[in-house]
Amino acid sequence: MRYEGRIDLSMTKKTHRGQPRIFRDPKAGPISRALPLFPLQPVLRRIVRHVAKIHPELFERLETGAFKTFLIDAKGIPFLLVLKPDPNSPTLVARSRHDEIQYDVLVSGKFSTLLQMIDSKSDSDALFFNRNILISGDTEAILLLRNALDDMDTTLADDVATAFGPLAKPMRASINLANRITGARA
């Protein structure tokens, strides 16, 4: 399907820019409903708090983006991630795909693609140009987050490793496994 782009001075449609949106996934399957997410929450909490602790400079570059809600839809993963990078209380939680979730920015793509973007192994502009990732909502907030993450020299795998000490190896293996599975499936 191809739409026709146009500059139309009579256009009256109002955008949602600057206002939170509601996410609903009409394609959410039964696995997502049955999946218990509570074992995951302390792991995610530990990761986000650790990253915030070892990368305080992240928040300087995040500016107003620190107070936005980022909804991460990793294709092939049976749940969603909600990131609120507030420097005073950063949170990363898993949510069911059956939930209605309020967000400012939605980022979606394969888990492996999103991981490569976070770790600056792939260029996010090129991923966007080639439609490997999709973003909607507050574009300024996602740009702030992208630039803040891009200024970090470490990778997420590195940070997970330091966050979990002796458990780093299984955590890293889990990330690699999810990467392989979702990279192949999604």
Place this chain on the structure above:
Amino acid sequence: MTQFEKPELVCPAGTPASLRTAVDAGADAVYCGFKGPTNARNFSGLNFTKAELSESVKYAHDRDAIVLAAINSFPTAGRTDLWKNSVDDAVELGLDAVIIADIGMAQYVAREHPDQRLHLSVQAGASSPEAINYYVEQFGVKRVVLPRILTVAEIKRVHDAIDCEIEAFVFGNIGMMAEGRCSLTNYVTGVSTNMDGVCSPASHVEYEPDENENLTTRLGEFAIDCISCGETAGYPTICKGRYDTAIKKNYYAFEEPISLNLTRLLPDLIKAGVTALKIEGRQRSRAYIRSVVSSFREAIDAYAAGDEPDISQLIALTEGGKETEGAFKSKTWR
């Protein structure tokens, strides 16, 4: 392939990590800007504080690379101190050159910092020997960054008629605008590319996907493109949008999403007298910087050694997955 003296590879950096990446990937020079409207890539979350730039200059100098300060937007009345302070900071931090576009800033640098090396930004839009020589004679400009509107033959003629170095873009964003004169963003958003330093500010950009992953791109209140699922996208700029015109429907009326790539013309550019090869993209990620800079490093080294470089990987980083040699090859590329 004829062997030649290696030109300076000038690379972009929007963050300290990008600067380190550019240096490590083989940049001879890195250009960057301070946070705020004094440079032409004033995007959200981008650019350097004074402290960050100080550390970055040290990092580059320790590895025999130089750093150029882009202070290349145009100060408006009542705000000139911001630009002057940026120039003073750049000089204090030991930046190897200051890149300016505004004639008043050229005068300020020449008067207050006569020993500071001065480059003329592409934003000045100086493309004739008369314009360039004026800046050379009046302000001691040592290098001009040429607008992307000249053929290689025209660059050679300019080179023969001026008394300063030439820097030419070889990769990255390309548009149909007259450099430093484009007011399209200003018309739609009220924010000026040339005076606020930002084209299509993210605060005014919105992507609206539908259930089939078709994507409408809006700037301000205007839809500037609607991209079908599976179709490649471009930057959300008016000059890369599709419109219904009297000639055609759903038409890239200005320019299609495409990137400049002059890898194959490098030997011709150097023969034409180009001293420095510039990669566009301070708004791009470290991954882009790493890949493009290392590719051009290899290409320059290969040409210099009389070999043919492999440039196939660069297409993946182009806008819309397409590349052009633009006006450098022919004025009729569209």
